[in-house]
Amino acid sequence: MRALPWAWRRCMRLTQLAPCPNVPRLRATHAVFVAHGLHRHTYALSRLVLLATGSAEDDGAADGSGGDFLSYAGLLLRHAEAPPNAFIFNTLIRAYARSPHPTAALFFFQLMRQRHHHLLALSGEEEQAAAVAPDYLTFPFVLHGCSAAQCPSPGLQLHGLLCKNGLAAGDHYVQTALLRLYVTFMELVPGGAHNLFDEIPRRDVVHWDVLMNGYLRRGLPCEALQLFRRLLLSGAQPDEVALTTALAACARAGALREGRWIHCYLRDNAGELRTDDAHICAALVTMYAKCGSLDAAREVFEMAPHRCRFLWSALIGGLAVHGLAEEAVGCLRRMQEQDGLRPDGVALLGALSACAHAGKAEEGRRLLAEMEALYGVGRLEEAVELARAMPMRPLASVWGSVLAGCRAGGAVELAELAVAELEKIEEELGAGAADGAHVQLWSIYMGANRAGRKTTGRSEIELDGVVSSFVSGDGEHPLRERIYETVHHLLAGRGGLLAVEDEELCPEEGPGYLFDDMSSRSR
Known part of the structure; x- marks a missing residue:
């Protein structure tokens, strides 16, 4: 049966409209295709599969129906009367790799490469279809699925296959996907990401971004x-991602000198990337605040021409680090009065954290009550239930937000649960996911009179281009006498901070000096 031209036009228009709001609507669209006989055409099948996967990714599927859309897309393939092509498989693999069930992407890749059965409804017979050859778009999607599913073995096997057919050395998208894979499993394959990066013949800024971000996420700011x-x-010209990642690494390592150099480089040599970019401004504010230069953080913030929510959140978070509760709460109100912005969860939790750091429990409770009245927040039990009910595994930031709320509200049991979840994430993703969680939990114990001995923590600071790390009570540090002398001066209230003359750091010095002594950092 051959479909008429008007039937083709009608069915194609259905697939070009907005994504389906629900599965029954998708099923009705499928029925129109069947009524006109288009379900026996490969191209029509590809449009239906694309409509189903697009509906799953659309915001309209945020009610939990996204999985149903993907299941329906899979059924379209499994029971198709038309031979599938690479586009159909790529669409399914890509959709599942980005879904809460990425292992299904590996299943469809396996199905793609083998001879498989499909149904012929009219004859009632079952016929074997030939395997579909993967193309250059298939492999990046499959590699992404391996990373998302935490399945290193299939990804490493696929790397061997790509080396044989030459795609590992000749295709930009495949190289980037491979690099992301090795960054994801950096602990399982030590040096693999770095070696693969060095083997890429024509690197662009995306490759640099991926590896830098991987180092930072694994708690290796100096390597980044x-x-x-x-x-x-x-x-090469660094892009916004590279610059913000470098600034975040400076904040993590306490490397103020290098952060200032990057700020100067950005101002003078970054071309289209200017210091009035909101993301760059937020990264600068966070870097200066975490490196102890709060005045510089305020200056960057005040000079920003466009102040958005995450820029306000960056300043409030910086104030929280220094325990400036009153100023943090004041910023919370300023962002509403001056810029007409409703505080988001990051800004609200930053203000609560500032109150907790400053020991102003009453101010924190008052702010929490105000937040609950205005924004419906403060219901920690509901937040935990929501995190557990998520179709995908919650990120560390979700449980970190719950932990910060527990600290403000003194919820010990929920805080212990949040820390346990953060520890699970850290085991899977490496160091950094649970940074500071035990310190916050200890503070909650203190508030509930349940504190025991606090585990010794490690601090890092940069001075004259050298990043040093030390722990409280460390009797082996080579500068311990000067450290204790400075602490005694500070406690006595007569020494203040030792004066350190800062040279103006200019890009003309060249990037060569950056972190020349970083290898001397003690671990």
Whole structure:
């Protein structure tokens, strides 16, 4: 049966409209295709599969129906009367790789490469269809699925296959996907990401971004900054992602000097990336605040021409680090009065954290009550239930937000649950996911008179281009006498901070000096 031209036009228009709001609507669209006989055409099948997966990714599927859309898309393939092509498989693999069930992407890739059965409804017979050859778009989607599903073995096997057919060395998207895979499993394959990065013949800024971000997420800020130095020396132009990642690494390592150099470089040499970019401004504010230069953080914030929510959140978070509760709460009100912005969860939790750091429990409770009245927040039990009910596993930031709320509200049991979840995430993703969680839990115990001995923590600070790490009570540190002398001066109230003369850091010095002494950092 051959479909008429008007039937083709009608059915194609149905697939080009907005994504389906629900599965019954998708089923009705499928019925129109069947009524006109288009379900026996590969191209029509590809449009239906694309409509189903697009509906799953659309915001309209946020009610939990996204999985139903994907299941229906899979059924369209499994019971198709038309031979599937690479586009159909790629669409399904891509959709599942980005879904809460990424292992299904590996299943469809396996199905793609083998001879499989499909049904012929009219004859009632079952016929074997030939395997479909993967193309250059298939492999990045499959590699993404391996990373998302935490399945290193299939990804490493696929790397071997790509080396045989030459795609590992010749295709940009495949190289980027492979690099993301090795970054994801950096602990399982030590040095794999770095070695693969060095083997890429024509690196662009995306490759630098992926590896830098991987180092930072694994709690290796100094390695991320060393890579940023290599990026500058290579003559490549860093993009917004590279610059914000480098600034975040400076904040993590306490490397104020390098952060200032990046700020100066950004102001003078970054071309279209200017310091009035909101993301860059937020990264600068966070870097200066976490490195102890709060005045510089305020200056960057006040000079920003466009102040959005995450820029306000960055300043409030910086004030929270320094325990400036009154100023943090004041910023919370300023963002509403001056810019007409409703505080988001990050800004609200930052203000609560500032109250907790400053020991102003009453101010924190008053703010929490105000937040609950105005924004419906403060119901910690509901927040935990929501996190557990998520179709995908919650990120560390979700449980970190719950923990911050527990600290403000003194909810010990819920805080213990949040820390346990953060520890699970840290085991899977590496160091950094549970940073500071035990310190916050200890503070909650203190508030509930349940504190025991606090575990010794490690601090890092940069001075004269050298990042040093030390722990409380460390009797082996080579500068311990000067450290204790400075602490005694501070406690006595007569020494103040030791004066340190800062040179103006200019890009003309060149990036070569950046982190020359970073290798001397003690671990």
